[in-house]
Amino acid sequence: MTILYEPSRQVAQHFAMLIGGDVRTAGSLDETHMLLDEDPDEQLVLFGPNTPLMEAVGLAARFRLARPALGVVLLRHSLEVNVLADAIRSGVREVADVNDPTSILAACARSQDLSRRLTGGSRAGAEPAADGRVVTVYSAKGGCGKTMIATNLAIALASGGAKRVCLIDLDLTLGDVALMLQLQPERTIADAVPVADRIDETGLRTMVTPFCPGVDALLAPVVPTVAEQINRELVTEILYLARSMYDYVVIDTPPVFSEHVLAALDSSHQYLLVATPAVTAMKNLRILLDTFDVLDYRKENRLVVLNRADPRLGVTPADIERVLRIPISNHIPMSRDVSISINRGVPIVLDSPTHAVSEAIREVASKRIGAEMASPKGLKSMLSRRAKR
């Protein structure tokens, strides 16, 4: 069933006929909400051409987290770039040209298909419910240690190979995961593009690159322009599937607030926000935390990790907490051994599990994310089993 919101009755009739099937029409936003309340399983709301853009944006933002299976599709007379960007950022799935019936039908079909996938409908219960824990490592500022933390955290979460972890490089244009783990990007997330809408477990398994026992990496495309073909729906689809196959999914991100990052944050249980003791990084993080409030990302799921903590820099953790108005959950010290480990291509938690940086990351995994504490012995054995491969 579909809800079509359009104030003009004549226009509503035209689009109801075009879409066909069971369409319920609403003449106002209140009426749309009433219809949505009546049917909690409703999967598509179509905003007609005469509806205010802000109403579609508001409804999409409100239901993005509360009812992720609900798709919002917007019909517009002109597809201006800023309209598209605002709409998509708020969670509107598609914006279709009102004069192009084919693209309207295709947009509705894509949205309904995604909804079915999100509710597990198209899989007829063939696979286990998604229950892996998803952690996105993010910072709006570049170079503060996201990839270093994401790679080491993924290894720490694997608890010596007892747990399955998928590390996803969502820095689609400049991803560094392959470089940091010295993996050959023969298979990457780009392989998902031709099979978008129908990736299954086997498909995802062929796209990941094993790194060490328990840890697989889904690498960024080698050709950066492929990133344009990877849209928010595809990222959501991959994450949903990864959750059903792994105990933990760790997502490394670019330092921009892209639609891919938004898809990752929407699918995450925890947001690991990386701060560094620099004024600009703190200012960026404060703005980001305000954005998180607007987007309704729950406060209790936010972890602020201070990387490159160094008392000699003159900024105390108390100063940082005062600016950020949120406690710092963990401190990762500054150490040149981090750069050495990156240059060697062996993450520091594997190479030196008892190093202060490794201890801090293992603590994030165990105390903040709830994994079993990876023992130094277990980590060393991961390294030697990796070498034997």
Ligand SMILES: Nc1ncnc2c1ncn2[C@@H]1O[C@H](COP(=O)(O)OP(=O)(O)OP(=O)(O)O)[C@@H](O)[C@H]1O
């Ligand atoms: N705790 C640390 N101590 C010393 N150096 C560090 C530490 N953490 C990260 N670095 C250094 O900072 C550099 C940037 O780290 P990293 O690539 O993880 O950042 P990033 O946030 O992923 O960057 P980008 O935004 O470009 O993706 C690395 O070269 C690394 O050597």
Ligand SMILES: [Mg+2]
């Ligand atoms: Mg990075």
